[in-house]
Amino acid sequence: MTDGYRGRRTLITGGLGFLGSALAVRLADLGAQVTVVDLPGPLPALQRARREQLPATVAWQPCDVCDTPRLAGLLEPQDVVFWLAAQVSHIGSMEAPLADLDVNYRSLLAALEACRPWRSRPRFVFTSTRQVYGRAESLPITEAQRPRPVDLIGIHKLAAEQALRLYAEVYGLSTVSLRLTNTYGPGMDFDDPRKGVAGVLIGQAVRGEPLTLFGGEQRRDFNFVDDVVDALLRAGRCDELSGDGFNLGHPQPRSLREFAETLGRLLPVSIDIVPFPAERQAIDPGDSYCDFSRFQRATGWFPQYDLASGLRETLAALPQVSVPQPDYSLA
Amino acid sequence: MTDGYRGRRTLITGGLGFLGSALAVRLADLGAQVTVVDLPGPLPALQRARREQLPATVAWQPCDVCDTPRLAGLLEPQDVVFWLAAQVSHIGSMEAPLADLDVNYRSLLAALEACRPWRSRPRFVFTSTRQVYGRAESLPITEAQRPRPVDLIGIHKLAAEQALRLYAEVYGLSTVSLRLTNTYGPGMDFDDPRKGVAGVLIGQAVRGEPLTLFGGEQRRDFNFVDDVVDALLRAGRCDELSGDGFNLGHPQPRSLREFAETLGRLLPVSIDIVPFPAERQAIDPGDSYCDFSRFQRATGWFPQYDLASGLRETLAALPQVSVPQPDYSLA
Numbered sequence: 001m002t003d004g005y006r007g008r009r010t011l012i013t014g015g016l017g018f019l020g021s022a023l024a025v026r027l028a029d030l031g032a033q034v035t036v037v038d039l040p041g042p043l044p045a046l047q048r049a050r051r052e053q054l055p056a057t058v059a060w061q062p063c064d065v066c067d068t069p070r071l072a073g074l075l076e077p078q079d080v081v082f083w084l085a086a087q088v089s090h091i092g093s094m095e096a097p098l099a100d101l102d103v104n105y106r107s108l109l110a111a112l113e114a115c116r117p118w119r120s121r122p123r124f125v126f127t128s129t130r131q132v133y134g135r136a137e138s139l140p141i142t143e144a145q146r147p148r149p150v151d152l153i154g155i156h157k158l159a160a161e162q163a164l165r166l167y168a169e170v171y172g173l174s175t176v177s178l179r180l181t182n183t184y185g186p187g188m189d190f191d192d193p194r195k196g197v198a199g200v201l202i203g204q205a206v207r208g209e210p211l212t213l214f215g216g217e218q219r220r221d222f223n224f225v226d227d228v229v230d231a232l233l234r235a236g237r238c239d240e241l242s243g244d245g246f247n248l249g250h251p252q253p254r255s256l257r258e259f260a261e262t263l264g265r266l267l268p269v270s271i272d273i274v275p276f277p278a279e280r281q282a283i284d285p286g287d288s289y290c291d292f293s294r295f296q297r298a299t300g301w302f303p304q305y306d307l308a309s310g311l312r313e314t315l316a317a318l319p320q321v322s323v324p325q326p327d328y329s330l331a
Numbered sequence: 332m333t334d335g336y337r338g339r340r341t342l343i344t345g346g347l348g349f350l351g352s353a354l355a356v357r358l359a360d361l362g363a364q365v366t367v368v369d370l371p372g373p374l375p376a377l378q379r380a381r382r383e384q385l386p387a388t389v390a391w392q393p394c395d396v397c398d399t400p401r402l403a404g405l406l407e408p409q410d411v412v413f414w415l416a417a418q419v420s421h422i423g424s425m426e427a428p429l430a431d432l433d434v435n436y437r438s439l440l441a442a443l444e445a446c447r448p449w450r451s452r453p454r455f456v457f458t459s460t461r462q463v464y465g466r467a468e469s470l471p472i473t474e475a476q477r478p479r480p481v482d483l484i485g486i487h488k489l490a491a492e493q494a495l496r497l498y499a500e501v502y503g504l505s506t507v508s509l510r511l512t513n514t515y516g517p518g519m520d521f522d523d524p525r526k527g528v529a530g531v532l533i534g535q536a537v538r539g540e541p542l543t544l545f546g547g548e549q550r551r552d553f554n555f556v557d558d559v560v561d562a563l564l565r566a567g568r569c570d571e572l573s574g575d576g577f578n579l580g581h582p583q584p585r586s587l588r589e590f591a592e593t594l595g596r597l598l599p600v601s602i603d604i605v606p607f608p609a610e611r612q613a614i615d616p617g618d619s620y621c622d623f624s625r626f627q628r629a630t631g632w633f634p635q636y637d638l639a640s641g642l643r644e645t646l647a648a649l650p651q652v653s654v655p656q657p658d659y660s661l662a
Contacts (some may be wrong), residue, residue: 094605098441099441104436105490109428110428113428147477149497150501157488159489162489
């Protein structure tokens with residue numbers, strides 16, 4: 001399912017992000033022509049490092065996705081566009097609602113509109129989020145649940161999904177949205193709490209700090225980055241998936257406490273359970289994990305990494321960490 | 332339910348629109364302090380006429396709702412804001428997606444964000460649309476149907492509803508959304524096909540032109556303007572309705588053909604049934620009418636005008652039309 005990229009012209013927005021750069025490396029391995037787009041201007045250290053690690057065949061194009069005229073020129077020759085550019089923080093979306101709107105929806109709408117009249121139009125693979133659902137009505141969450149986002153990211157990602165579906169239905173564009181859950185793996189940001197709880201906890205463990213858990217019993221589905229890259233590649237190849245949004249997920253949801261305890265089998269950690277800060281409680285969706293069987297049926301995708309093996313890979317990629325031999329059995 | 336407006340400070344965005352100007356007149360009658368906001372610049376004839384017909388006590392403030400700093404200054408002293416400003420055309424939203432986004436969602440989000448820190452914040456009553464649903468899954472459409480808009484208006488109005496709900500849940504703003512269907516009545520625009528099918532058909536009848544129906548069997552719920560004004564007034568007073576979206580509707584849905592035939596009992600008309608133009612078919616939701624029982628239970632609202640009596644009132648307000656005595660029984 002992930003072959004067929006040889007010679008294909010692919011572009012990744014947000015291509016110096018954690019997931020985007022992993023996707024770029026994999027696409028280059030598969031023989032695709034790869035263009036990576038990310039914000040212009042001086043690169044933060046993590047993005048600079050990711051850019052330096054890109055294969056030489058990957059083209060780097062600094063471009064704000066909100067700069068539609070310039071972006072359109074980059075999109076036009078492509079076969080597949082992986083639209084990963086995003087503001088990804090819950091709190092960030094609530095602190096800067098209009099900026100979130102512009103990055104997470106308006107830029108995509110402008111790009112779709114730019115593509116509309118072209119004779120040959122790229123397929124769009126869009127990274128949405130389980131946050132479009134808000135709180136789970138039942139678990140695991142299926143695509144039948146009525147979306148009721150509890151933050152502005154969720155509202156704007158949902159609007160983006162709807163526009164992708166609309167442009168498929170009305171204009172025949174080829175589009176698909178994947179609702180990602182919690183992605184982790186080598187190269188992720190371990191220092192920015194706004195990039196998600198998985199990175200925060202791994203970062204604390206690596207630095208020898210106590211792992212701070214808000215509550216701790218909230219269950220999530222943690223996907224190792226290679227599995228998410230595999231899902232994106234399958235979505236990009238499977239043209240009969242058009243317009244719709246599909247859940248990703250993991251067959252073994254884990255609580256944050258279990259996540260911390262699994263880390264604790266690889267590194268010495270101490271765990272601090274603390275009450276929820278009020279401003280986080282208000283937008284926390286509680287237990288939240290998704291049924292990915294619809295995407296599995298459509299593409300054959302199934303996560304290959306359980307949490308223990310994924311965390312082991314993540315830590316093994318860090319030069320400063322010596323990972324002990326496992327004393328656990330891989331589930 | 333509609334008393335209690337005496338002395339209340341109210342503001343209407345889109346206040347020189349068909350519905351907005353009718354609401355302004357009614358609020359002034361009820362003794363409210365009324366501010367009407369609509370686009371600055373030279374007014375089109377219809378808006379100029381509506382402005383001239385406003386009671387002298389109504390304050391007129393030209394202001395683009397996208398001009399958030401200026402608008403915020405007008406919103407801050409209010410008790411109730413009726414947010415009616417909108418781009419209302421299906422086709423218009425598809426022709427100018429970004430303009431639709433800015434008017435139908437971004438301006439409202441910016442206004443909500445501006446209100447957030449105020450000590451005293453107005454209640455928001457927002458006019459949404461049944462277009463948030465897209466095609467009906469079953470009829471009449473209830474609020475339990477999962478929204479799946481088939482045009483950009485629907486996507487952007489849905490985002491606006493979600494933001495209003497979110498700001499209610501997270502920040503305690505007082506908000507409510509009403510999903511309007513097809514509103515008609517005296518003072519509506521009979522010349523602009525983008526303002527909806529009811530006005531087009533009445534305009535054709537008044538000018539002695541054949542009534543052109545696309546298909547003709549699509550059923551809709553037609554609400555007379557006084558009934559919709561009554562719904563807005565009830566929504567503005569009923570503070571316990573917060574965050575949610577409610578359907579309006581009519582107990583007697585009518586097909587477009589029935590609408591034309593009802594007109595034909597008041598004026599001599601001929602009816603042309605023509606096939607759907609392709610670009611309209613793609614975004615037409617088919618049969619679409621809504622169950623308003625949730626709003627009825629919450630507020631006691633129930634439409635007082637059937638189609639025949641509403642059309643009679645509409646035509647009677649036109650100086651050039653002589654309406655015959657009815658030869659039909661009011662249902």
